[in-house]
Amino acid sequence: xxxxxxxxxxxxLILGLLGWFVLDMVFSQAKPLVRxxxxxxxxxxxxxxxxxxxxxxxxGAIVIxxxxxxxxxxxxxxxxxxxxxxxxxxxxxxHVYITGPDGVVxxxxxxxxxxxxxxxxxxxxxxxxxRYGARTTRSDPGDPSxxxxxxAAPIRDAGSLIGVISLGKAGRSIEPFIQRAERxxxxxxxxxxxxxxxxxxxxxxxxxxxxxxxxxxxxxxAAGERVSPPAFRGRDEIHALADAVTAMRRKLEDRARLEDNxxxxxxxxxxxxxxxxxxxEILADEIADPALERFTDNVVHESLRLSDLLDRLLxxxxxxxxxxxxxxxxxxxxxxLARQWxxxxxxLVQEKDVCVSVNGEGVHAEPDTLKxxxxxxxxxxxxxxxxxxxxxxxxxxxxxxxxNQGPQIPDYALARVTERFYSLPAPGQEKSSGLGLAMVQEIxxxxxxxxxxxxxxxxxxxxxxx
Numbered sequence: 001x002x003x004x005x006x007x008x009x010x011x012x013l014i015l016g017l018l019g020w021f022v023l024d025m026v027f028s029q030a031k032p033l034v035r036x037x038x039x040x041x042x043x044x045x046x047x048x049x050x051x052x053x054x055x056x057x058x059x060g061a062i063v064i065x066x067x068x069x070x071x072x073x074x075x076x077x078x079x080x081x082x083x084x085x086x087x088x089x090x091x092x093x094x095h096v097y098i099t100g101p102d103g104v105v106x107x108x109x110x111x112x113x114x115x116x117x118x119x120x121x122x123x124x125x126x127x128x129x130x131r132y133g134a135r136t137t138r139s140d141p142g143d144p145s146x147x148x149x150x151x152a153a154p155i156r157d158a159g160s161l162i163g164v165i166s167l168g169k170a171g172r173s174i175e176p177f178i179q180r181a182e183r184x185x186x187x188x189x190x191x192x193x194x195x196x197x198x199x200x201x202x203x204x205x206x207x208x209x210x211x212x213x214x215x216x217x218x219x220x221x222a223a224g225e226r227v228s229p230p231a232f233r234g235r236d237e238i239h240a241l242a243d244a245v246t247a248m249r250r251k252l253e254d255r256a257r258l259e260d261n262x263x264x265x266x267x268x269x270x271x272x273x274x275x276x277x278x279x280x281e282i283l284a285d286e287i288a289d290p291a292l293e294r295f296t297d298n299v300v301h302e303s304l305r306l307s308d309l310l311d312r313l314l315x316x317x318x319x320x321x322x323x324x325x326x327x328x329x330x331x332x333x334x335x336x337l338a339r340q341w342x343x344x345x346x347x348l349v350q351e352k353d354v355c356v357s358v359n360g361e362g363v364h365a366e367p368d369t370l371k372x373x374x375x376x377x378x379x380x381x382x383x384x385x386x387x388x389x390x391x392x393x394x395x396x397x398x399x400x401x402x403x404n405q406g407p408q409i410p411d412y413a414l415a416r417v418t419e420r421f422y423s424l425p426a427p428g429q430e431k432s433s434g435l436g437l438a439m440v441q442e443i444x445x446x447x448x449x450x451x452x453x454x455x456x457x458x459x460x461x462x463x464x465x466x
Contacts, residue, residue, distance in 0.1 A: 005205065011200040019193045034178045037076055039134065039151055045094070046153035046167045053098060057157040062100055064107045072096055075111040087176055095148065095168035099124050101161060118166075123152035127164045128153075139264045147171040151441060197235045210238045214245065221249050233240055235244040269306070272351050277303035315372065315439060331360045332370050334395035340371075341378050360395030365447060365466050370400070376436040377402040377462050383426040384460065398449075403461035409453065417453055 075092065082089040092416045098107040103119020118124045127133035133152035140146040148168045155163040213230045220227040227244040232239040280299035287293055295315040335358040342349055342356055347357075356378070363370065374393070381391050381404035389405040407427065409417060416422050418441045423434035437453070440462070444451040452462055 006281065008201060010203045012197060015193065015196050015200065016419065019189060020427070031178050034174055034181065038174050040170055041151060042094075042149070042151040042167045043153070044149050046165055049096065049167070050153040050155045050165045053163075054157055055153050057155070058162055060157050060162055062098065062106060062155060062163040064098065068249055069107060071410065072107065072109055084177075087180065093170050093173035095150075095170075097166055097168075098155070099164045099166070101128065101163055103128065103164075106163070121150075123150045123166045124164050127152040128161065130161070133164070133166075139168075145171060145175065147438050152190060183267050192231060207238075214238060214242055217242070218245055225243050228234070262310070273303050273307050277307070325369065327366050327368070329364050329366050332365050332367050334358060334360065334363075334374065334393060334400065337371050337374050338393055340379070342377050344375075345379070345382065352385060354382065354385050354391055356391045356393065358393045358395065360393075361466060363398065363400055368444060369443045373440045373464060374400065374402070374438050377464070380436050380462070381460070383432065387434040398466045401461060403459060405459040407459075408455040408462055414453060414455070418451060437462070 020258045051361055053062060053068065055063050056068055064132075076094070076096065078092050079090055094109075095105075096109040097105050097113060097118070098116050099105050103117055103121075105113045105116045105123050108114045119128070121137075122135035125132040125133065134150060134151045136147050138144070148170050150166050150168040152164050152166040154161050156166055159409065173354070210232060213232075217227060217230050230242055232242055277300055279298050280303060283292060284296040284300065287296060318397040338358050340357050377400075378391060378393075381402050384406040385391060385404040386406045392401075392403045394401040394403075408461070413424055418437045419434070421434040423432045424433075437451070441451050444464055444466070448465065449466040452463045452465070454463075
């Protein structure tokens with residue numbers, strides 16, 4: 001799945017969950033809010049009618065005069081023909097009844113319950129006790145739509161409670177308003193959700209388009225094409241990433257050009273050097289003059305030195321191009337590698353009369369790079385070793401340590417000996433190429449390890465951690 005599709009899916013999931021929670025909360029509150037509004041209106045109307053009924057009270061008792069009865073009956077029969085926010089109201093749906101202080105019904109707008117005892121209904125019972133009285137009753141216990149909400153108000157005469165007036169509102173008369181509110185909420189919620197989804201889709205398309213441009217640029221660079229970096233408006237993370245990719249490209253191109261030039265130069269120089277060396281060796285055989293022999297020996301020696309430097313430069317360039325180890329790690333016999341090194345450096349080892357001591361069996365590493373590292377460490381140790389001394393090789397799991405007996409490294413040079421082309425002169429010898437420890441450092445990086453150079457009591461020890 002592409003990045004844009006993942007972002008859109010994630011955005012839609014978050015938006016959908018948020019919309020569902022909000023709409024669910026609103027829908028769960030819509031019906032109670034409408035009922036609360038209706039109840040508040042009934043409270044006002046009940047208290048208004050209570051004051052009107054109290055006007056006709058006589059001797060502390062409610063009197064239902066013919067005028068009052070007729071007025072209430074006309075009220076129940078009115079057809080208001082009202083347009084309430086698009087909802088037509090063609091009749092009065094309010095039930096009115098009046099009870100005395102004993103809870104017996106004195107007046108019923110429907111003319112059915114007069115004389116009945118309502119003293120146990122909550123609206124009458126609580127109001128007679130001086131509290132707020134209200135109830136909801138279903139005419140059909142199994143049908144929620146038949147519920148009627150009643151609100152009562154006390155009727156007082158000279159401060160004394162002489163009766164109760166109750167107003168009832170059928171649930172069917174409120175339901176259309178609730179349904180309309182829910183429909184509008186659904187439409188508005190759906191519209192907002194759709195708008196946010198479209199907006200999120202546009203945002204994801206915009207981000208994906210920028211990322212795809214950057215991806216195309218990176219792929220073109222990887223393919224070796226000369227392309228201009230993409231131009232982005234604004235200073236955001238993608239713009240900064242494009243700048244970073246461009247800077248990395250330029251540095252890699254400079255490095256690649258340098259490596260190619262070095263590789264080409266070394267390859268081109270090897271043939272002339274071989275010819276110079278061959279010519280020097282032929283001249284050395286033909287010349288008897290000691291003064292000229294020194295010149296020919298110097299030609300041969302310097303050509304060998306340059307050839308060794310070119311070989312090391314090529315090896316260093318190959319190591320730097322590696323992004324990972326060229327082969328799988330395996331158990332490597334360090335003692336066998338040490339014997340190979342002694343055989344290849346037989347003349348130099350004999351000249352200094354040094355011996356090699358190997359402690360341990362082997363290490364787990366990539367064989368070719370470990371061999372190159374060990375040979376360079378031993379070459380370096382031999383250059384600075386005292387005559388008739390011991391080169392010690394210690395091999396453990398994940399560790400290779402080579403130490404010699406000889407002069408210590410000055411403190412100012414300890415931190416620099418692994419730099420390329422940095423070299424210290426060995427006693428009685430010329431400076432080396434300065435690439436040996438640098439190559440070992442590269443090999444340590446390929447093995448995700450470290451290289452540590454330190455002075456010991458009688459010489460120097462170099463430890464390669466793998």
